[in-house]
Amino acid sequence: MKTIFFVLGIVALILFCAVPCYGADSFESYLIAKSNSYKYNTIACDDGNIAWVEYGGDSNPGNYSRVIYRYNISEGRKDVVIRDPSWKRDLAISGNRYVWSDGRGIFLYDSTQGKLTFLYSPGNQSSSPCIDRSTVLWVDYNKGNYSLEMYNAMSGMHRIVVSSATPLGEPAVSGDRVVFREAGPANDLMVLVNLTTMEKTVLYDGPGSRSMPAIDGDNVVWADGSTGPYQVVLYNLKSGVLKPVSPSGSFQMYPDISGSLIVWEDYRNSSAGSFTFQRGRGDILLYDMAANTTKIIAEGQYSPEFPRISGGFVVWSGGNEDTHDIFLYRYPETRAQDLLGLQEGTVNSAAPTTVPTPGTRVRYYSTISKGEMEWYSLEPSQKADRISFELRWNDPTTALSLTLVSPGGSTWHFTDADDTRQDRAVRMTISSGIPKGNLEPGKWTVAVTGDSVNGTVPYDLCWVLNKKGQTEEPTGFCFGSPASGRQ
Numbered sequence: 001m002k003t004i005f006f007v008l009g010i011v012a013l014i015l016f017c018a019v020p021c022y023g024a025d026s027f028e029s030y031l032i033a034k035s036n037s038y039k040y041n042t043i044a045c046d047d048g049n050i051a052w053v054e055y056g057g058d059s060n061p062g063n064y065s066r067v068i069y070r071y072n073i074s075e076g077r078k079d080v081v082i083r084d085p086s087w088k089r090d091l092a093i094s095g096n097r098y099v100w101s102d103g104r105g106i107f108l109y110d111s112t113q114g115k116l117t118f119l120y121s122p123g124n125q126s127s128s129p130c131i132d133r134s135t136v137l138w139v140d141y142n143k144g145n146y147s148l149e150m151y152n153a154m155s156g157m158h159r160i161v162v163s164s165a166t167p168l169g170e171p172a173v174s175g176d177r178v179v180f181r182e183a184g185p186a187n188d189l190m191v192l193v194n195l196t197t198m199e200k201t202v203l204y205d206g207p208g209s210r211s212m213p214a215i216d217g218d219n220v221v222w223a224d225g226s227t228g229p230y231q232v233v234l235y236n237l238k239s240g241v242l243k244p245v246s247p248s249g250s251f252q253m254y255p256d257i258s259g260s261l262i263v264w265e266d267y268r269n270s271s272a273g274s275f276t277f278q279r280g281r282g283d284i285l286l287y288d289m290a291a292n293t294t295k296i297i298a299e300g301q302y303s304p305e306f307p308r309i310s311g312g313f314v315v316w317s318g319g320n321e322d323t324h325d326i327f328l329y330r331y332p333e334t335r336a337q338d339l340l341g342l343q344e345g346t347v348n349s350a351a352p353t354t355v356p357t358p359g360t361r362v363r364y365y366s367t368i369s370k371g372e373m374e375w376y377s378l379e380p381s382q383k384a385d386r387i388s389f390e391l392r393w394n395d396p397t398t399a400l401s402l403t404l405v406s407p408g409g410s411t412w413h414f415t416d417a418d419d420t421r422q423d424r425a426v427r428m429t430i431s432s433g434i435p436k437g438n439l440e441p442g443k444w445t446v447a448v449t450g451d452s453v454n455g456t457v458p459y460d461l462c463w464v465l466n467k468k469g470q471t472e473e474p475t476g477f478c479f480g481s482p483a484s485g486r487q
Helices: 332-340
Strands: 006-011 029-033 043-046 049-055 066-072 077-083 089-094 097-101 106-110 115-120 125-132 135-142 145-152 158-164 168-174 177-183 188-194 200-204 210-216 219-224 231-236 242-244 252-258 261-266 283-288 293-298 305-310 313-318 325-330 349-352 365-369 373-378 384-393 399-405 411-415 425-431 444-452 456-467 475-479
Touching: 029 066, 043 089, 043 305, 043 313, 049 089, 049 313, 049 325, 097 125, 097 135, 106 125, 106 135, 125 168, 135 168, 145 168, 145 177, 158 177, 158 188, 177 210, 177 219, 188 210, 188 219, 210 252, 219 252, 219 261, 231 252, 231 261, 252 305, 261 305, 283 313, 293 313, 293 325, 365 444, 384 399, 384 444, 399 425, 411 425, 444 456
Parallel strands: 089 125, 168 210
Antiparallel strands: 006 115, 029 325, 043 049, 049 066, 066 077, 089 097, 097 106, 106 115, 125 135, 135 145, 145 158, 168 177, 177 188, 188 200, 210 219, 219 231, 231 242, 252 261, 261 283, 283 293, 305 313, 313 325, 349 425, 365 456, 373 444, 384 425, 384 456, 399 411, 399 444, 456 475
8 A cells, every 4th residue: 555655844943941951969970950840751862962851730731831852961051952732752862853753743853954844644653763863763553554664864765664464663773773673473573674775684582572672783682571570681683692681580671772881770679670560769770791790870769760871871760759850870981981081180189168269359140949950161271270169149048059060071069068167158179189180171061059949049159260380369250140149
């Protein structure tokens, strides 16, 4: 039967977020988006960008506002990518391209061009989009027939990759390879198709169910139910070897892979995950194939869910009760490798200071509310060996904190209590940590968090740069917008 396929191009403007980006949580992971908006399994991560969908708080889901946000790791900035009325599910990202489903068709948005394209086949139900560079794939269903569809964002070419009378689902793409689940008469198949040759290969057809595949290069992971609760397995396309990643008797969900790193949601430490799967209270685990090590990177008391990984960056949704925050983690091994490539003398140390920061004769001001975080960025000169910060506010009932993220991903977090003086101020100094060393070159990001605030309060923030061999008063630069406040 001939398939009628429409491509509708809609030019849209990018809407930038007017609210500061949020969060810093700990030395290894920190909060980048804080809200009580449901995010479900709509978090994506690629090439230093994190994207997610937020649904509004209306009691009627049909009235939800549906916004895609992006957080750029290098800039430390949260922006609105697009705000439109389509119901957004199954979000995926590659570079500046975003894809999602509204149940009818697939939306493709290019944030560089500000162009929204609607991929739609009349009568079909479209779901589970994935993308790698210009290649978009998804599953269509029409009158009892399933198909895996492909669209090239550069050429505009569309074609059917696979047709099946049994359900297809959850495609994942890397280069010219796509892996997906195909339901069999008694069990699920894990299938690979080469998009260049159109060769179809069954990777595994054992008993039981399997789901949630992910692929990067020659490695494929999925959650396999052959022997009981889902377990994350790894299949190498070159060797043809299939093996469990970190076997246990409890559920392992939502695996993802990037290079030699695998992450997943793990319930071995939760009573909810041994026999029947219940969302929440699982841990996020990371397996490093190169080092053959496994570690917990987020613990279950914070209900982490839906991990994604790109490079050494891991993101997930987590929180307590009605919160659905997004956390960012940078794998320490990746961070150490980055630092090895820097010039000699870029190891950084941090300590709170008990005296006011020097050179603060000029101040600028901003305001903040509870749960908000305001981010700033700076690039010290190559000759700088230390940098000092001072954050101040007036209200004695307010608690603010100061977070700093280095270009290599190291994170420091200080409160008023850390410098031993309860004076409504946070002071911290970052130094090179070795004699005659330099601060790590590149862009540093600074964040002020409203930890405990009644209403909105003013604050002022200043940083002061010190150069090697400097004996005079250091130079400084202050953030914020002019306002009345503390001098």
